[in-house]
Amino acid sequence: MNNTGPFLTSRLLSSVPGLVHGFFTRRGGVSSAPYESLNVSWTNGDAPGSVLENLSRIGGMLGFDRLVSGRQVHGDRLNFIDEPALPELESRPPLLIAPPGDALATDLAGIGLLIKLADCQSVFLADPVAHVAANVHCGWRGSVQNISGKVVRTLAEKYGCVPERMLAAVGPSLGPCCAEFRNFRDELPPGFLPYQVRPTYFDFWAITRDQLRSAGLKAENIDIIGRCTKCGTSEFFSYRGEGVTGRMAAVLGWR
Numbered sequence: 448m449n450n451t452g453p454f455l456t457s458r459l460l461s462s463v464p465g466l467v468h469g470f471f472t473r474r475g476g477v478s479s480a481p482y483e484s485l486n487v488s489w490t491n492g493d494a495p496g497s498v499l500e501n502l503s504r505i506g507g508m509l510g511f512d513r514l515v516s517g518r519q520v521h522g523d524r525l526n527f528i529d530e531p532a533l534p535e536l537e538s539r540p541p542l543l544i545a546p547p548g549d550a551l552a553t554d555l556a557g558i559g560l561l562i563k564l565a566d567c568q569s570v571f572l573a574d575p576v577a578h579v580a581a582n583v584h585c586g587w588r589g590s591v592q593n594i595s596g597k598v599v600r601t602l603a604e605k606y607g608c609v610p611e612r613m614l615a616a617v618g619p620s621l622g623p624c625c626a627e628f629r630n631f632r633d634e635l636p637p638g639f640l641p642y643q644v645r646p647t648y649f650d651f652w653a654i655t656r657d658q659l660r661s662a663g664l665k666a667e668n669i670d671i672i673g674r675c676t677k678c679g680t681s682e683f684f685s686y687r688g689e690g691v692t693g694r695m696a697a698v699l700g701w702r
């Protein structure tokens with residue numbers, strides 16, 4: 448992991464020519480409390496003008512003049528952003544609005560795929576040969592649905608990706624220190640029990656890593672950033688830690 452100002456990067460993904468990515472922190476934006484400062488959600492009470500300025504800064508820092516994002520619904524739908532899909536998207540510069548869904552993928556250059564987060568995982572995926580990148584929003588419901596594994600399989604079946612050469616990075620999110628599920632018997636499948644690190648606490652980073660491995664990725668091609676958002680609310684937005692707060696951006700795309 449490298450720390451280059453208001454966003455974190457994965458050394459693994461930084462090795463891919465043409466791939467641009469950043470797990471943004473809460474710093475470097477214009478929103479005021481409780482959204483201070485780099486909030487990218489306008490459905491949580493923040494001023495829309497501030498959100499658009501924050502989005503413009505994020506695009507500028509990574510060199511994207513177009514960002515794609517959509518309403519995240521804790522499902523497992525993938526929106527593939529290719530040339531035919533572009534005219535269908537609503538434009539709210541610098542944002543293009545995708546249909547509701549929790550995974551975005553593209554093979555186009557110049558478009559940043561943006562996921563909004565405050566404790567959930569952003570899972571970046573890239574196949575350097577097929578020139579396909581994907582950004583997955585994965586909360587615990589996404590983990591239960593194995594959205595990460597499903598996206599890898601869909602990219603392989605429909606878009607020419609080969610899991611054995613794909614790279615992945617999991618961003619700042621709720622760590623095993625803070626991922627408490629008191630109702631885990633109702634909410635989580637029995638297959639997650641081995642990931643219980645102490646009573647009612649679960650390691651969702653390990654769950655995602657193993658789901659990606661089961662989908663065919665190599666262990667050495669999976670980078671877990673390993674920063675807990677609830678433990679680091681000076682640097683990150685955390686829904687569990689703060690309640691009403693902002694949403695961070697995780698952005699990935701091709702130069």
Ligand SMILES: [Zn+2]
Pocket residue numbers: 621622623624625675676677678
């Ligand atoms: Zn923690």
